[in-house]
Amino acid sequence: MEKIKQNKIWITIVVIGIIVIGILLAMLHQQKQNSPEAQSSSYVSSAKASSSSTSVQDKNNEKAYAKKAAKMSGHVYGSYFTTWTEQDFINWANEYLSKTESERHQDSVKESFGTSDTIENSRTTVDYPLDDIANQIKNDGYVADYYKTVKDFNKKNPGVNPDDIKK
Numbered sequence: 056m057e058k059i060k061q062n063k064i065w066i067t068i069v070v071i072g073i074i075v076i077g078i079l080l081a082m083l084h085q086q087k088q089n090s091p092e093a094q095s096s097s098y099v100s101s102a103k104a105s106s107s108s109t110s111v112q113d114k115n116n117e118k119a120y121a122k123k124a125a126k127m128s129g130h131v132y133g134s135y136f137t138t139w140t141e142q143d144f145i146n147w148a149n150e151y152l153s154k155t156e157s158e159r160h161q162d163s164v165k166e167s168f169g170t171s172d173t174i175e176n177s178r179t180t181v182d183y184p185l186d187d188i189a190n191q192i193k194n195d196g197y198v199a200d201y202y203k204t205v206k207d208f209n210k211k212n213p214g215v216n217p218d219d220i221k222k
Contacts, residue, residue: 117213124209124217131202135170135221141198144168148192151185159186171222 129136132144139147147166151159158164160183165175176183192198202208205217 113214116216120213120216121206121209124205127205127217129205130169131205131208131220132168132170132198133172133200134215134219135172137201138169141201141203144192144198144201148189151189152193159183 130139131137132139147168151166160176160178162176162178164185165173166185167173174184174188176185188199202211205220208220209215209217
């Protein structure tokens with residue numbers, strides 16, 4: 056009888072020891088999961104997965120935008136639809152540059168280039184963007200940021216939704 060009591064005590068001690076060891080191992084495992092190394096690798100794999108899905112979404116958007124752009128008509132200047140042709144810009148540049156500097160550098164000199172936006176010279180701030188545009192057209196022989204079609208605009212800016220071109 057005495058021996059059975061001692062065996063029960065030893066069995067209880069062994070069971071409690073196993074439980075304590077199990078708890079300590081669980082705590083150690085939890086600490087490893089919370090370590091910067093574990094979190095870093097988890098973050099890296101999460102970021103790669105996110106980047107991959109974003110890349111796929113971007114490609115899908117570009118395809119959809121290309122289809123949309125192919126169906127749209129009009130000329131684009133910058134991020135605006137314009138009623139002007141490339142020849143209109145060239146004619147404007149020649150006419151603008153034929154004026155004297157004092158005529159060009161007035162505060163009231165402005166141009167919309169057939170868009171809903173207006174570009175204006177400012178004598179006050181000594182800022183003459185129309186000079187820059189006219190000189191660029193004259194020197195380069197083409198209009199920077201002008202696209203004959205929405206499709207041409209989309210080829211240069213595939214990630215831009217053609218619906219976002221301002222009217």
